[in-house]
Amino acid sequence: MRNLPDRHPLKVTGNSQKIGLGxxxxxxxxDVNxxxxxxxxxxxxxxxELTKRPWGxxxxxxxxxxxxxxxxxSSN
Structure with missing residues (x-):
């Protein structure tokens, strides 16, 4: 995960304090809507934001x- 861009939400840095980071x-x-x-x-x-992904x-x-x-x- 260290190769992710710095602004990526799953990017873990050496000083990360949040337990769920990454x-x-x-x-x-x-019904996702x-x-x-x-x-x-x-x-x-x-x-x-709510988005329809290319994979449906x-x-x-x-x-x-x-x-x-x-x-x-969700798929609908």
């Missing part, structure tokens, strides 16, 4: 306070 967790949900709207309504910061999945990404990178996704 870990990506993927959560597959039935609904989950996205609920996350936005709660005011949680979105790292990557829709997802968005957030970073939790401990540094875990969460990808919330």
């Amino acid at each position: 870990v990506e967790i993927v959560l597959e949900v039935e 609904d989950v996205y709207n609920k996350v936005v309504a709660k005011g949680y910061p979105i790292h990557t 999945m829709n997802d968005f990404r957030i970073m939790d306070p401990d540094g875990y990178y969460l990808r919330i996704t």
Whole structure:
């Protein structure tokens, strides 16, 4: 992971203090649009906006306070 660009969310540096830094967790949900709207309504910061990926999945990404990178996704 050290070869990742410095701004990449999974980039681990020598002084990283967050326990989850460098870990990506993927959560597959039935309705990613609904989950996205609920996350936005709660005011949680979105790292990557809701996007349709070239491989057919829709997802968005957030970073939790401990540094875990969460990808919330669904196929619809």
